[in-house]
Amino acid sequence: MEKLIITVALTGAQHGKEANPNLPEQPEEIIRQAIECREAGAAIVHIHARDREGKPTADPGVFKVISDGIMAKTDLVICLSTGGAAKISLKERIGMIPALKPELASFNIGTTMTGRYDFENGKWLSDFTLSQSYSDLELIARTMLEAGTKPEIEIYDPGMINNALLFEKIGAIVKPMHFSFVMGIPGQINTPTPKHLLYLSENLPEGSTWQVIGIGIHQFPMVTMGMLLGGHVRVGMEDNLYISRGVMAESNAQFVEKTDRIAREIGRPIATPDEAREILGLKKKLILTQVDRL
Numbered sequence: 549m550e551k552l553i554i555t556v557a558l559t560g561a562q563h564g565k566e567a568n569p570n571l572p573e574q575p576e577e578i579i580r581q582a583i584e585c586r587e588a589g590a591a592i593v594h595i596h597a598r599d600r601e602g603k604p605t606a607d608p609g610v611f612k613v614i615s616d617g618i619m620a621k622t623d624l625v626i627c628l629s630t631g632g633a634a635k636i637s638l639k640e641r642i643g644m645i646p647a648l649k650p651e652l653a654s655f656n657i658g659t660t661m662t663g664r665y666d667f668e669n670g671k672w673l674s675d676f677t678l679s680q681s682y683s684d685l686e687l688i689a690r691t692m693l694e695a696g697t698k699p700e701i702e703i704y705d706p707g708m709i710n711n712a713l714l715f716e717k718i719g720a721i722v723k724p725m726h727f728s729f730v731m732g733i734p735g736q737i738n739t740p741t742p743k744h745l746l747y748l749s750e751n752l753p754e755g756s757t758w759q760v761i762g763i764g765i766h767q768f769p770m771v772t773m774g775m776l777l778g779g780h781v782r783v784g785m786e787d788n789l790y791i792s793r794g795v796m797a798e799s800n801a802q803f804v805e806k807t808d809r810i811a812r813e814i815g816r817p818i819a820t821p822d823e824a825r826e827i828l829g830l831k832k833k834l835i836l837t838q839v840d841r842l
């Protein structure tokens with residue numbers, strides 16, 4: 549079985565320090581936690597950017613500070629998020645792709661809705677719809693293609709796999725494709741059960757690779773199942789604030805350490821960043837400013 553690629557999603561765009569004070573928001577803390585995660589065995593970091601008030605931003609300048617800081621101290625593969633957040637336009641959300649030409653970037657290949665309901669007080673805590681038309685999706689796909697960035701294709705329901713096949717047919721995505729199953733978001737069909745993950749993993753084009761993301765309490769059951777099925781995994785505070793039931797995570801590295809322990813127990817060696825590049829067919833890229841410095 550292929551070595552296990554551990555991706556860690558450090559920050560996300562949903563929560564802030566009010567949800568967990570250890571969630572890194574500013575570049576310095578994101579870089580520091582990325583270094584710790586590399587030491588704990590992560591091969592890829594999934595990066596969101598925040599402005600100085602901690603609000604999600606798609607500013608390529610902030611992504612550049614974070615990417616350069618991580619590239620200067622580690623060999624981690626950097627996956628930049630094009631997911632943005634509410635009120636960030638499509639054009640802004642993908643602006644960092646031509647600007648920084650990352651090796652990997654998230655591609656939410658459809659319209660998604662995420663929300664959190666407060667059952668106690670009967671109100672929505674968050675209610676965010678990312679609505680994207682086919683021409684929006686084609687723009688994202690072609691922008692990545694031109695930048696030499698491999699899309700990490702986020703799948704929130706099985707129908708989205710058909711979108712990936714369609715874009716591969718029109719030449720906007722090239723094979724082998726890398727998929728990311730997002731399991732456990734109420735508004736999407738990917739109910740986090742072994743049966744659903746098995747179904748998704750068996751419905752990919754030949755030669756594809758995939759990772760699984762479990763939201764909240766679903767994170768480690770889905771990660772363990774993903775390891776057993778030969779997939780790759782994503783952990784970290786973007787998707788889950790607790791390292792175990794009722795215990796707030798103190799750092800993102802804790803998630804990587806726990807994942808590494810599980811992988812060792814089931815005999816699945818973990819991949820280094822360069823082995824992850826091999827597996828995913830990435831060409832090690834220098835972030836623009838590193839090229840400037842050459």
Ligand code: KMH
Pocket residue numbers: 557560629630631632654655656702730761786787
């Ligand atoms: N928030 C995750 C469920 C992205 O950043 O573009 C999916 C994600 C998408 O990480």
Ligand code: ZN
Pocket residue numbers: 557560561594596629631654786
């Ligand atoms: Zn993300």
